[in-house]
Amino acid sequence: MILKNCTFYNEEFEKEFGDIKIENGTITEIGIINDDGVDMRGNIILPGFIDIHIHGGNGADCSDGTADSFAKISTYLASKGVTSFCATTMTLPYEKLKAIAEEANRFTSPKSKLVGINLEGPYIASAKAGAQNREFIRNASIDEVNELLDICDKIKLITIAPEVGNTGEFITQLKQKMTISIGHSCANEKEARESIDNGIAHATHLFNAMTPMTHREAGIVGAVLDSDITAELICDCEHICPTVLRNAFSILGEDRACVISDSMRGAGLGIGEYELGGQMTYVKDGYKVAKLEDGTIAASITNVFDEFKNLLEIGIDFKTALKSCTINPARVIREDDKIGSIAVGKCADLIVADENLNIKEVYIDGALA
Template sequence: MTETRCTVFARTLYDGASEEAQRDMLIGIEGGRIAFITSGDAAGASHFADIVTPGLIDLQINGAADVQFNDDPTVDALARIAQGAAEGGTAHILPTFITAPGRDYTQAIAAARAAIEAGVPGILGLHLEGPFLSPRRPGIHDPAAIRPMDSEDIELLTQPFPGPLLLTVAPEELPEGAAQALTRAGVILFAGHSAATATEVEQAAAEGLSGATHLFNAMSQIGPREPGVVGAVLTSERMYAGIIADGHHVAWRNVALAARLMPDRLCLVTDAMRSLAGVETSFDLHGETIHLVDGRLTNDKGTLAGAHVAMDESLRNMIAQGIASPGAAVRMASHNPAAALGLQNALGSLRVGHRASLTLFDADMYAKMTICDGHVLRP
């Protein structure tokens, strides 16, 4: 449902830019944009919430609502994934297509392009995670499908695309000149599933690499004499990083370290699979059975296979662990990911003239309504 005009009352408002809370605020929506933000009371408001934030943005989500993007790269599947993500307060997603054989990723590009052009609410762009990864750090990705990038890939990936296109690569595996060619065309490059040295990351950053995918996971770690991908990102002044705050992927002390060192560059991501907002407790992933047990997704060997966490749960985790204040956690789920995509002037903070994307929570930070460009995704 699209509401051309409505007013949202927030008992507490976090605007995404500041950590400070504002009390008893009215947000006016008109024509898919924020028309006004002012103090007031709830009388006459269309919607009411204990807490209101900018619409949450997830840079990495593989599936939801019993749909996996890799298994069904279609517009209908993307609409279902966006709806499933919205149950956890996510207004905008980069549906994520992981390593697949050959140039299967072109199916994902076509589906995301069609969804954006059709105006499917919530589909912001596309995240391709692979297949240009390190065979030394495959994680749950199919090792047989990991391969080097070639000139045809560069040609395909640099074609015009109607939204942000984020590409996760192992920078040490890229051919010479590839990073520059991709970033000149507007592709956002993140390092992931990488065994790169810090020097290799810094060289790639000079050529346009701007972040890292699921920080700490499937990448070279900090050692006494080699900082690895993790050290290079933590000590960078400009690189962003997604992080999975589910208590399974990254130790809370490491999450806290990242939040302390890069508060304006850390982005909460879910890395969610089809089980999120679904009913399945097991599913197939390139020939392996993935099981959901106690909120943890693994294959039969115990290898983590994506996550089963929503964005609102990630916020609650950050707050409950004492890692971030509510305002800081909100910033990591809204403003920071918007900035990572270069969209901070339209999304990620509540400002007059910005796109009308909001998440409405109860007092315990459980998402109750998700609004995307004035369109109510949930309920």
């Protein structure tokens, strides 16, 4: 298949005009190709978006650990231009995590590709648990994670609170196998910096469920911003206000920010009551997020493509916003040789949008989703 007369964003995330040839799900040629194809004139083609931190949507949750739930999430995400995702688990008992890993290992995505597992816990701080179930919080276990890796080699990310237990060895032993992220943590600046020195390379939903930056104690937020590690940002403009988002992107630049949805099973469904990690959450009229009964923000109900448009609306430049939804998360999960940009040799994961960024078509591995 050849897509003709394409206005697209190339590997350098600069606008380019040309043709894109796709064979067996892979981009094999970019340029002016003297063959017939599908005319894409009048459209904008973007690389498929990647959500490395998503719990669910369309009534399903990754922690259900079933093929049916993974399929519902996969289909929902494809409709929103998200062509790859990491199934994100909550703080759960080991046997439940094991069952999820087993199902993820054998799951074949019908639409958006399940390219990884993101373990958000269980090695976190009780005081920063948020919507996580404190009953299952425990100290970091190298053996437990290695056993999960033996079941499923798709485990790409894990969140830990470095101040809980002896995590130094955990970080140094596992950092080559997956990306270790700081989050749901009460660490002070010193503890955060030590963990980054040990090999923590990422921050889970920056600003949320972690020690803030103040003028006398930089906390996790300050340590992360004053480092070279990547950081997730929930850009629904509710978890983080637009002013703070602008400041964060100004510091992180175009290579360190990763837009995530952190969405739950209620995403795409509207008003209702939705289970999350064994707790009930609520989406009421006027809510931009799902909340616990006491009003605590539990999870988002957005998607990465809508967040991308939010960023443009609040003044984040197009290139930075686009990289934060594509190549940056691909690098975090070490899949950037396959996904994250429009380039020869990569998967043909493409969003076709009109000039107002309304999605018209989505291609996943060269097939119309």
